[in-house]
Amino acid sequence: MKDGVTFVILGATGDLTKRKLIPAIYHLVKNGKIGKFAIVGAARSNIQIKKILSESEKFIKNLDKKAWKKVIYFSYYHRVDFYQQEDYRQLKKFVEEIEKKHKLSGNRLFYLATMPQHFEIMTFNLAKIGLVKTKGWARCAYEKPFGEDLKSAKKINKSILKIFNESQIYRIDHYLGKELVGNISLVRFTNRILEPLWKNKHIESVQIILDEDMGVGNRGPYYDKYGAIKDVVQNHMMQLLALTAMEAPKKLVGEYIRNEKAKLLSKVKIKDLILGQYEDYKKEKGVSKKSKTETFAALKLEINNQRWKGVPFFLKTGKNLDKKQTLIIIKFKKVDCLLAKTCEFDSNYIIIRIQPDEGISFEINQKIPEKNEVIPIKVDFCHSCLFGPNTPRGYENLLEDIMKGDQSIFVRKDEIENSWRIIDEIKKRKVYSYKKGSKGPEQLNIFNKKHNIIWKQ
Numbered sequence: 251m252k253d254g255v256t257f258v259i260l261g262a263t264g265d266l267t268k269r270k271l272i273p274a275i276y277h278l279v280k281n282g283k284i285g286k287f288a289i290v291g292a293a294r295s296n297i298q299i300k301k302i303l304s305e306s307e308k309f310i311k312n313l314d315k316k317a318w319k320k321v322i323y324f325s326y327y328h329r330v331d332f333y334q335q336e337d338y339r340q341l342k343k344f345v346e347e348i349e350k351k352h353k354l355s356g357n358r359l360f361y362l363a364t365m366p367q368h369f370e371i372m373t374f375n376l377a378k379i380g381l382v383k384t385k386g387w388a389r390c391a392y393e394k395p396f397g398e399d400l401k402s403a404k405k406i407n408k409s410i411l412k413i414f415n416e417s418q419i420y421r422i423d424h425y426l427g428k429e430l431v432g433n434i435s436l437v438r439f440t441n442r443i444l445e446p447l448w449k450n451k452h453i454e455s456v457q458i459i460l461d462e463d464m465g466v467g468n469r470g471p472y473y474d475k476y477g478a479i480k481d482v483v484q485n486h487m488m489q490l491l492a493l494t495a496m497e498a499p500k501k502l503v504g505e506y507i508r509n510e511k512a513k514l515l516s517k518v519k520i521k522d523l524i525l526g527q528y529e530d531y532k533k534e535k536g537v538s539k540k541s542k543t544e545t546f547a548a549l550k551l552e553i554n555n556q557r558w559k560g561v562p563f564f565l566k567t568g569k570n571l572d573k574k575q576t577l578i579i580i581k582f583k584k585v586d587c588l589l590a591k592t593c594e595f596d597s598n599y600i601i602i603r604i605q606p607d608e609g610i611s612f613e614i615n616q617k618i619p620e621k622n623e624v625i626p627i628k629v630d631f632c633h634s635c636l637f638g639p640n641t642p643r644g645y646e647n648l649l650e651d652i653m654k655g656d657q658s659i660f661v662r663k664d665e666i667e668n669s670w671r672i673i674d675e676i677k678k679r680k681v682y683s684y685k686k687g688s689k690g691p692e693q694l695n696i697f698n699k700k701h702n703i704i705w706k707q
């Protein structure tokens with residue numbers, strides 16, 4: 251990005267800015283991915299930028315002092331209440347002065363690092379006061395969650411599309427910034443050995459697992475309002491599902507991928523689900539003592555198209571489970587038995603590991619020496635073993651693509667509305683308790699039996 255950029259971060263005193271956005275900008279600076287830049291943080295608190303940066307510093311490993319000094323030098327803070335137009339007027343002057351001082355081109359990346367209930371008024375005020383009118387480009391990133399149901403997502407979309415074109419809007423799903431998520435469609439569509447098998451004729455079922463081994467931490471008030479379904483199923487898991495199951499795009503870029511993901515999501519239906527809540531969740535800070543919010547969900551979905559007719563997609567996610575892992579597991583149908591004796595062999599699997607140890611493995615059957623029997627063996631690709639651990643992190647990829655104007659890894663209006671539609675159809679359910687560090691509620695066994703599912707990990 252040679253012609254420079256001003257990052258206007260609205261919600262700069264928040265956790266997301268400190269934990270993710272500032273470290274991502276630092277890494278872009280360190281890796282020479284930005285030329286001229288300035289960061290203008292804004293929020294309600296009366297605070298100095300130094301304080302935000304010093305809190306952010308602890309989220310950066312092996313700090314490069316030169317790059318960090320540069321970040322400090324080009325960072326500013328201005329107090330803004332999202333609801334006060336006068337504050338935006340002052341912010342506009344402030345941004346213009348900084349752009350003048352650092353001879354920046356006027357490219358502005360607005361990052362709404364705050365809750366969705368503020369998105370409409372913030373966008374309106376940014377436009378009303380003329381902050382989005384600039385000599386360069388103006389692009390606006392909206393952090394997830396985008397709304398809290400289909401109705402609110404549609405309302406936000408309608409309001410912000412009065413101000414921006416879709417090409418200026420970057421709806422964030424930070425999972426799409428992850429290296430291995432970007433890799434799903436590349437692996438599918440650049441390997442002839444895979445795509446012919448990627449359909450109901452050969453695939454028995456698909457599992458998408460997003461397990462966490464921690465509780466809600468200090469996100470209690472937010473999480474209690476949303477729960478597992480809205481916090482991760484509606485966005486990250488639906489995106490993983492769409493990338494795994496979509497038809498081949500005409501080209502593996504931007505709008506073509508988004509067209510196919512949106513089409514796929516319009517065909518998805520939830521067939522069954524089970525919900526859980528970890529023990530002592532109600533004692534978490536900011537959580538209602540009577541909360542019925544789910545911290546665990548397992549779902550069975552179907553995709554109503556020719557490719558996937560009859561193939562169940564199972565999704566499972568939860569907090570305070572026994573492991574932290576994000577995986578996609580493709581289970582193939584068994585081959586006909588041609589062996590003379592026993593045919594007790596397993597299906598073939600493809601396992602895409604998004605985290606923690608990124609990679610892809612194939613499980614195929616192999617002869618046991620001196621016997622006419624087979625056992626499953628793993629053919630494993632470990633991402634860090636081959637490419638090293640220093641691959642870009644999610645938010646760096648996201649910010650870099652916004653600066654380039656590439657929308658491939660951002661969620662389009664129809665995708666977001668389709669995935670909210672799927673979730674909106676869920677009716678109220680009983681929420682079963684489960685022990686911390688377990689695999690979920692005991693009632694999951696009934697669900698598993700009913701749908702003949704064995705979770706692979």
Ligand SMILES: NC(=O)c1ccc[n+]([C@@H]2O[C@H](COP(=O)([O-])OP(=O)(O)OC[C@H]3O[C@@H](n4cnc5c(N)ncnc54)[C@H](OP(=O)(O)O)[C@@H]3O)[C@@H](O)[C@H]2O)c1
Nearest residue numbers: 261262263264265266293294295330331332363364365393
């Ligand atoms: N934290 C993460 O790692 C993470 C990851 C993924 C997604 N997200 C999502 O990102 C969003 C922000 O999360 P967060 O954890 O950063 O929340 P947070 O810590 O509560 O921060 C919210 C920010 O919004 C500002 N704000 C709220 N009302 C305002 C108002 N009327 N005027 C001006 N500023 C106002 C706050 O400023 P003051 O405190 O100064 O008032 C603060 O800077 C949430 O929707 C969350 O779900 C967060």
